[in-house]
Amino acid sequence: IHTFIGTDDVDVEVQNVSAWYVNQAFAKHYSVGRVFCGGDAVHRHPPSSGLGSNTCIQDAFNLAWKLAFVIKDWAKADLLSSYSDERVPVGQQIVARANQSRMDYKHLKDVFGFDQGIATTHQLLDRLNAPTAEAAELRTQLNHALDIKNFEFNAQGVELNQRYQSAAVVLDDECDEQWHADPQLYLQATSRPGAKIPHCWLINAKNGQKVSTLDIVGNGKLTLVTGLSGTAWKKAADQLDLPYLNVVTIGQEVKDVYGIWQKTCEIAEAGMLLVRPDGYVAWRHQQALYDDRVALQKLTHVLEQMQYQIA
Numbered sequence: 069i070h071t072f073i074g075t076d077d078v079d080v081e082v083q084n085v086s087a088w089y090v091n092q093a094f095a096k097h098y099s100v101g102r103v104f105c106g107g108d109a110v111h112r113h114p115p116s117s118g119l120g121s122n123t124c125i126q127d128a129f130n131l132a133w134k135l136a137f138v139i140k141d142w143a144k145a146d147l148l149s150s151y152s153d154e155r156v157p158v159g160q161q162i163v164a165r166a167n168q169s170r171m172d173y174k175h176l177k178d179v180f181g182f183d184q185g186i187a188t189t190h191q192l193l194d195r196l197n198a199p200t201a202e203a204a205e206l207r208t209q210l211n212h213a214l215d216i217k218n219f220e221f222n223a224q225g226v227e228l229n230q231r232y233q234s235a236a237v238v239l240d241d242e243c244d245e246q247w248h249a250d251p252q253l254y255l256q257a258t259s260r261p262g263a264k265i266p267h268c269w270l271i272n273a274k275n276g277q278k279v280s281t282l283d284i285v286g287n288g289k290l291t292l293v294t295g296l297s298g299t300a301w302k303k304a305a306d307q308l309d310l311p312y313l314n315v316v317t318i319g320q321e322v323k324d325v326y327g328i329w330q331k332t333c334e335i336a337e338a339g340m341l342l343v344r345p346d347g348y349v350a351w352r353h354q355q356a357l358y359d360d361r362v363a364l365q366k367l368t369h370v371l372e373q374m375q376y377q378i379a
């Protein structure tokens with residue numbers, strides 16, 4: 069402690085010592101009956117990759133809105149079974165990732181030569197900067213070892229590419245997703261059911277302020293996102309008049325002035341996304357639909373399928 073604070077003028081008294089150790093464990097079920105578990109209680113791993121708190125908060129968010137829906141009688145209790153189905157694979161993935169990130173330090177340790185008598189920064193730099201064939205090989209290995217650490221420090225895909233599969237998500241003629249880059253390293257934004265709605269900047273028509281698509285959904289409700297010509301969907305939602313369903317029309321309350329949403333959303337203007345309170349897409353209708361009766365039929369069917377109360 070004196071070394072850390074830079075002086076030994078301060079009296080230090082150690083009152084307690086607590087051992088912390090690395091875990092590699094995840095639960096295969098997060099709920100049984102009326103008991104629901106989340107957070108470190110169901111996924112334990114080292115801090116490498118920094119995946120702990122956000123995964124715990126996602127567990128809580130996933131469960132909280134579903135509990136609220138059931139308690140308010142907006143959904144049947146069966147909706148709650150999707151909590152475990154959606155979150156177990158995420159827990160499993162981050163436990164494996166965090167432990168792999170910890171083990172990947174081995175490559176750096178080997179290059180640095182800590183177990184070959186290298187003890188100071190000077191010795192380390194001398195070893196790495198030497199004009200020798202051996203040092204040249206070390207420099208190549210160093211770059212390789214640093215590239216591997218991208219999977220710890222720059223792995224946006226691990227954090228954001230979750231694809232939920234459960235009874236609370238309905239796929240609509242979706243083909244298998246094609247990954248265009250490493251799914252652990254790179255975020256692949258998509259409006260596929262089970263994925264988080266892609267972030268795009270829009271403009272709030274009332275106050276002219278920038279607003280993210282992430283913030284036009286949520287607030288404890290489902291959101292039906294459609295475009296100006298998506299009137300059939302708007303009428304269907306109006307007719308159902310459900311206390312838990314908001315409608316956002318891109319081009320009306322919010323404007324796609326940068327045109328980014330149109331390029332990203334993967335749905336026609338008169339198509340629609342049904343987005344859950346946690347920002348994940350529950351269902352989408354990619355093709356334009358102009359028939360009021362069919363839109364009502366489809367929306368009702370899908371809501372019932374996912375255990376939401378209609379009457």
Ligand SMILES: Cc1cc2nc3c(=O)[nH]c(=O)nc-3n(C[C@H](O)[C@H](O)[C@H](O)COP(=O)(O)OP(=O)(O)OC[C@H]3O[C@@H](n4cnc5c(N)ncnc54)[C@H](O)[C@@H]3O)c2cc1C
Nearest residue numbers: 088106107108109114115116117118119120121122123124
């Ligand atoms: C060294 C270290 C570094 C970390 N770094 C990061 C990081 O960079 N990024 C990141 O996202 N995460 C990080 N984490 C992980 C993160 O801190 C945890 O994943 C997260 O705090 C777990 O939250 P939790 O609410 O599930 O559990 P906890 O925070 O452990 O909360 C559980 C609570 O329950 C209480 N409790 C236990 N038993 C009982 C009982 N019988 N009755 C009542 N209360 C009880 C405990 O006292 C505790 O307050 C790190 C963890 C460690 C140890």
